[in-house]
Amino acid sequence: MAEATRRLGRRERSKRAKLERITAAASALFAEHGVDDVTTQQIAEAADIGTGTLFLYAKTKGELLLLVQNVHYAAALQRGRAAAARESEAVAAVVALLTPVVACNRVQVDNGRTYLREMVFGDPTEPRHAEALTIVGETEQATAGLLAQHLGLDEAEATTVARVISAILLLTMASGEHVGSSVEEIVQAIRTQVRAILAGRILDGVDSARR
Amino acid sequence: MAEATRRLGRRERSKRAKLERITAAASALFAEHGVDDVTTQQIAEAADIGTGTLFLYAKTKGELLLLVQNVHYAAALQRGRAAAARESEAVAAVVALLTPVVACNRVQVDNGRTYLREMVFGDPTEPRHAEALTIVGETEQATAGLLAQHLGLDEAEATTVARVISAILLLTMASGEHVGSSVEEIVQAIRTQVRAILAGRILDGVDSARR
DNA sequence: ACTCAATGATGAGTACACTCAGTAATGTTG
DNA sequence: CAACATTACTGAGTGTACTCATCATTGAGT
Numbered sequence: 333m334a335e336a337t338r339r340l341g342r343r344e345r346s347k348r349a350k351l352e353r354i355t356a357a358a359s360a361l362f363a364e365h366g367v368d369d370v371t372t373q374q375i376a377e378a379a380d381i382g383t384g385t386l387f388l389y390a391k392t393k394g395e396l397l398l399l400v401q402n403v404h405y406a407a408a409l410q411r412g413r414a415a416a417a418r419e420s421e422a423v424a425a426v427v428a429l430l431t432p433v434v435a436c437n438r439v440q441v442d443n444g445r446t447y448l449r450e451m452v453f454g455d456p457t458e459p460r461h462a463e464a465l466t467i468v469g470e471t472e473q474a475t476a477g478l479l480a481q482h483l484g485l486d487e488a489e490a491t492t493v494a495r496v497i498s499a500i501l502l503l504t505m506a507s508g509e510h511v512g513s514s515v516e517e518i519v520q521a522i523r524t525q526v527r528a529i530l531a532g533r534i535l536d537g538v539d540s541a542r543r
Numbered sequence: 544m545a546e547a548t549r550r551l552g553r554r555e556r557s558k559r560a561k562l563e564r565i566t567a568a569a570s571a572l573f574a575e576h577g578v579d580d581v582t583t584q585q586i587a588e589a590a591d592i593g594t595g596t597l598f599l600y601a602k603t604k605g606e607l608l609l610l611v612q613n614v615h616y617a618a619a620l621q622r623g624r625a626a627a628a629r630e631s632e633a634v635a636a637v638v639a640l641l642t643p644v645v646a647c648n649r650v651q652v653d654n655g656r657t658y659l660r661e662m663v664f665g666d667p668t669e670p671r672h673a674e675a676l677t678i679v680g681e682t683e684q685a686t687a688g689l690l691a692q693h694l695g696l697d698e699a700e701a702t703t704v705a706r707v708i709s710a711i712l713l714l715t716m717a718s719g720e721h722v723g724s725s726v727e728e729i730v731q732a733i734r735t736q737v738r739a740i741l742a743g744r745i746l747d748g749v750d751s752a753r754r
Numbered sequence: 755a756c757t758c759a760a761t762g763a764t765g766a767g768t769a770c771a772c773t774c775a776g777t778a779a780t781g782t783t784g
Numbered sequence: 785c786a787a788c789a790t791t792a793c794t795g796a797g798t799g800t801a802c803t804c805a806t807c808a809t810t811g812a813g814t
Contacts (some may be wrong), residue, residue: 343761343810350763372801382764387802445664453660456719465719492739499714499736500707508667508676525710528703532743554780554791593794598772677770 353379359400366442367397391458394450396462401447405467407494408436413474422482422530427523429474430501434522435515437505448506472498483533493529500525564590565600577653578608602669605661608673612658616678619647624685633693633741638734640685641712645733648716648727659717668689683709693745705742711736 340348357378361370372393374388390396411432419425437444451464476494479485485493504521506509513521551559572581576648587597595603601607617737629635648655662675687705690696696704715721716730725731 341811346809347762371799383801384761384765388762391802393801404801418661449660449664452714452717452719453656454719489739489742492736496707496711496740499710503663503710503713506663508663508665524703525707528700529707529740530743531700532741532745535741552781557779582769594771594796595773595794596792599792602772604771743801 336431350381350385351389354386354396355399355453356425358396360399361441362443366440367393367446368442369467372396390460391455393456394446394454395460396441397447398450398454398458398464401443402460402463404436404468405433405447405464408432409467409471409474412471416474420482422479422534423527425478425482426475426497426526429471430497430522431515432517433471433501434505434518438515438518441511445506445511445531448502452502452506455536468498470503471501483530487535493533495531496529497526500529506532544695545701550728561590561592561596562566562600563565565592565597565607566610569607573608573611574651575655577651578604578657579653579723583607601671602666605665606669606671608654608663609661609675611673612654613671613678615647615650616644616658616675620678620682623682627689628733631676632692633689633745634734634738636689637686637708637737638730640682640689641708641733642726642730644682644712645716645729649726649729652722655735656717658711663713663717679709682712687700694741696744704744707740 354375358375360376361375372386373383375396376383379386386396390399393489409432412429415432416425416429419428437447447464450461451468454461456462456465472494473492475497476485476487476490478485479490479493500522504518504525510518510521563735569581569586572586572589583597584594585606587594590597597607601610620643626643627636627640630639636639640648648658658675661672662679665672667673667676683702683705686708687696687698687701690701690704691698711733715729715736721732
């Protein structure tokens with residue numbers, strides 16, 4: 333047994349194991365049936381814990397979804413960062429950054445939309461929610477970095493524009509009109525909007541490069 | 544009795560009266576206690592109808608909130624249009640357009656956020672939801688009009704940028720970080736973002752005016 | 755090793771949005 | 785007006801997220 337694991341004591345170890353089982357159970361059930369067709373009872377049963385216990389680990393069913401999806405979102409962001417680094421133009425880079433996030437969110441449309449709903453409207457004091465907001469913040473930072481790099485925006489402006497792009501991303505994914513759309517269609521809608529808000533900037537960029 | 548009212552027949556008149564009572568009851572109760580602290584039972588009771596009947600008129604509690612709030616939103620948009628017409632610069636005009644909407648949304652913060660949630664994530668096939676989306680569409684059109692007028696954007700671009708501004712508006716109002724903010728603080732946040740995405744365009748506008 | 759506070763787990767219970775099988779009201783037809 | 789078809793209304797019932805009083809486990813202090 334690893335030193336660190338032993339150090340924790342039975343109590344802490346048991347708690348971690350339970351959280352593991354809850355995560356695994358929720359992850360599997362949500363993926364197979366969709367959030368709305370899974371009851372918290374089922375998850376508790378699958379995790380082999382009491383129904384009340386579940387709510388010691390996640391205050392609401394929504395938090396449970398955040399717990400499961402945050403991991404995937406973070407991984408998608410990682411892939412996006414790598415893809416964006418391979419692009420040499422601002423819009424293309426931003427789109428490359430966001431595409432894996434969209435793809436990840438659309439694996440199961442209902443779960444993806446519910447995830448967004450929880451993220452925006454859930455209780456920000458809850459830990460998994462805070463985690464989600466952190467990842468959104470990282471996405472914005474990554475976007476801001478690309479804007480600074482490719483268009484030479486200063487930090488303040490890059491941050492503001494990145495927030496706008498974040499809003500575009502979230503609302504385009506959440507929008508009811510896109511429930512039946514493919515990943516590529518959604519990415520296209522995002523691209524159009526990003527291009528539009530950067531239009532003036534790109535000219536500036538080109539101009540400043542010429543000078 | 545008015546000709547039109549008599550023409551409808553007892554049945555239709557009774558239905559309209561009921562919808563009136565439901566609207567009035569929901570409006571009063573939501574305003575006083577907030578959506579989350581009012582039960583559908585209470586509303587049914589106040590409207591003097593059976594609990595099941597309520598759901599013949601609004602499929603969900605969320606639809607009931609949309610029913611109540613759409614009216615206020617539409618009125619706010621009207622006020623915004625008037626205010627925007629008095630402005631002579633793009634950012635100021637857009638902000639003037641949106642300010643009453645923000646103010647209207649913040650009268651009761653919880654109700655406002657829940658309204659936004661229903662709007663974005665509710666069932667778009669429901670009539671009150673569709674109504675809400677129409678008003679959002681009108682807001683976007685009004686915004687697009689201002690962009691065309693003050694910056695000379697063509698229709699396609701104006702529409703796209705207007706949609707982005709709509710996303711800014713919705714997410715800034717919905718954001719958990721603004722739950723405690725005043726209307727002016729939220730408007731300021733929106734102004735900053737709008738200014739940032741129009742920055743390049745405003746320069747273009749000035750340039751084209753000079754030519 | 756024993757005691758005992760402190761922390762964790764439990765599942766029957768609660769609250770509430772929403773349903774549906776049964777009933778009443780309305781308009782229509784002969 | 786009677787008989788009927790259609791539409792609207794009803795509230796007891798249902799499913800489910802979440803709570804809370806009670807019990808179990810742990811580990812620190814002696």
